[in-house]
Amino acid sequence: MSYTLDYFKALAAENLTEERFQHTIGVEAWAGKLALKFGLNKQAAALAALTHDLAKQFSLADQLAKAKEYNLIYYPEDLDHPQVLHGRIAAYVLENEYQISDRDILNAVANHTLGRPEMSPLEMLIYSADLTEPGRNFPGVDKxxxxxxxxxxxxxxxCLEHTMQYLKDNKKVIHPLTLLTYKDLKHKLSI
Structure with missing residues (x-):
């Protein structure tokens, strides 16, 4: 079966809270603008945006159980902070239940919370659009x-620097994958 963007939008509306759905629609709109600006595939950006929080509605216990079942635990910190796993779970579901095979879309969904070294432009777009979509309102978001x-x-x-500073200010753990992502991107931009 071939699924449309409208199908995934309806799936998000059905499975997410109203607030989370509005966030998802905001990510889709902002990701679409960014995709056009940077010459990326707008359809791929829309699909990744609409599905990035597909597993967010699961309880943390369910997210942890599913991550273990699907072998998606990569770091010890994943066990202590299962809220970071919903992207990997969503990507797994997209690939295995909806036969989405585009690796760039799956990676963008899987890595939208923590990032990863060697992120593609689509991955960077979804990671950043998730933080900066129009519904987000925090000091510095406009900048x-x-x-x-x-x-x-x-x-x-x-966006990575903002996230790490926020976590540090709130005495929360910065996931090692986010640190690796930051170091990788900073190094690339300094060359």
């Missing part, structure tokens, strides 16, 4: 949007 719209890589680096 992040401007940086992102000007330069996808540097904007993504700014």
């Amino acid at each position: 992040l949007r401007q940086k992102l719209y000007h330069d996808l890589s540097r904007g993504t680096l700014a």
Whole structure:
């Protein structure tokens, strides 16, 4: 069966809270603008945006159980912070239940929370659009949007820096994958 963007939008509406659905629609809209700006596939961006939080509605216990069942635990920190697993679970579901085979879309969904070294432009776009979509309202978000719209890589680096500072300020653990992502992107941009 071939699934349409409308199908995935309806799936999101059915499975997410109204607030989470509005966030998802915001990510889709912002990702679409960014995709056009940077010459990326708008359909791929829309699909990744509509499905990035597909597993977010699962309880943390269910997310952890599914991640274990699907062999998606890659770091010890994943066990302590199962909320970071919903992207990997969503990508697994897309691939195995909906036969989505585009690796770039699956990676964008899987890595939208923590990032990863060697992120593709689509991965950077979804990672950053998730943080900066129009419904987000926090100090500095407008500046992040401007940086992102000007330069996808540097904007993504700014989003990573913002996220790490937020976690540090709130005495939360910075996942090692986010640190690796930051170091990788910073190194690439300094060359």
